[in-house]
Amino acid sequence: MTDEKSVVLGDVEVIRVREWHRPFAPAADLFPGVAAEVWQANEDWLAPDHWEPDSGSAVLALQTWVLRSGGRTVLVDTGVGNGRDRPGMPPFHRQEGDFLGLLAKAGVRPEDVDVVVNTHLHVDHVGWNTVDADGEWVPTFPRAQYLIPAADDFHYGPGSDRPEVDRLIYEDSIAPVHQAGQAVLWDGRHRIDEHLTLESAPGHTPGSSVLRLASGSDRAVFVGDLLHSPVQILQPGCNSSACLDPEQAAASRRRILGRAADERELLVPAHFGGSGAVEVRRGSGGFTLGPWADFGPKRTVPAPE
Template identity: 55%
Template sequence: MPAPSISLGDIEITRVVEWSGPILTARFVIPDSDEAMWRHNEDWLAPDFWTPADDAFRCHIQTWVVRSEGRTILVDTGVGNDRERPQVPQFTGLRTDYLTRLREAGVEPEDVDVVVNTHIHYDHVGWNTEWRDGQWVPTFPNATYMIPRADNLYFDPKNPRRAPGDEHERLRWEGSTLVFNDSIAPIHHAGQAVLWKDTHRIDGSLLLEPAPGHTPGSSVLTLRSGADRAVFVGDMLHSPVQVLEPGWNSCFCDDPQLAAKTRRAYLSRAAELRELIIPAHWPGHGAAEVRRDGDGFAITAWSAFPSGSQGTEPGTHGGVQRGNGH
């Protein structure tokens, strides 16, 4: 089945799913949320985003392929194959047909001009590289990789501030070191990394902007084409319940107070400008428009991407897993 696409102005956006399924529980992922909110909205949260029977949080790990001004841009690159991920055993040694799915979307690795990593977490940078000839090398040989400078500094194992403390921090440090070494450092070695800060314009329609909180360098990609507007928000919104209550963070946010402030600011802008919000991990229709609703926001319309997995659920692991970083 061809990968689903939509058009916004002159830009085409295609959805390529690497993995889909349950991971953790809803109130582990969004620990501030209450059961009443999930139950009250069960009619539309279930089954795409949440399965009430086991409280499973459901997500996609996916790449957004953006075709703009004659170039092919990938927004986030998933987990990758054959990785060691002690902080998330569910994805250790993962093997998917991700590159085949990209090809089905009309994208050969050599065709990619720009890779955007919204932040440096394992499920956003994995296919930056692949194992070839005994080493990790860039998967997309002709691409420029846009990496937030703040995240590059923060997650670089050479940064003394990343020294582990307690056992939990040790596990996170070991995990992030593996991610940096297999998915970021090889991009630097190949001379394909561009570290950016403040803002960075990719082309006349696409602008990278900072959105700190989830990680120090978390970012969004803003799209403007004709009358259409959208914003790829990465992990700013793990679940639609965070639209309803912007103060609710995911358990993976590095700076919860700043993450909540950033989330509210971008939701406010999206409501005012009627931007389509495109998070990294939403299943279902994958993206939505919002409006203000009291102290929070409400979803007014879903994107035209088809709901459900539509045959794009590769190797789903059964059961609800627990882990230490997303």
């Protein structure tokens, strides 16, 4: 499935490429700090895009955001990938999807991609970094620069004390990018172009990051796994069960949400279903949801002359 829809923010086109959207895991397991009453009280807008009341499951999307900025094509996160050994992770183990076909429908060929942003190095954000070429993992995007948070590369890389599945993820999806000379490690802040800037927002992983877009009067922030569900806008202190440093993750979430509200940045998480992106407002001592994004028919911003 692909939406093949876009929004245009200033001089940047944002295209959503969605592989799937479905119940993922019990909400109580994925968000242990969110009481059942919170889901129930917000059922009228959480269901069906973000929560399945009958099963109590959180509903998530797996998607990549394609940005056309300054005449270049930028991918934000690359999903799960095909044919990967992911023991103990059934939603990601030995998957076979048509991600490259979906990119093609959005008008993107592998050789067209100039920059790949991995917001962090979890399994569902790096999988299509590489493809299997006759038994060898090689970069999917042969011309691209891959921007990888240095803190995550250190945490998950060789010599680290890591679970077996994290070793496999690094070896098939990150190490080949290094070997090809296409990896760029960064820390703190990294400017991609006049419209796009990466910033560290640690906690979910040591190197978790957000990508800020500022073009003309338009603003957006692509937050990766800083949030998995819009419930976390209402309760920003509640983490997902995948956050490695819960206290730091909550602090990063509050900081990014506060800035998004104050600067009218469109919030674009990795896994929101429905419209996929939403504005944030301050209210009642916390945050509330503003308007959802309006993804219209896909159109292309002309390249600068």
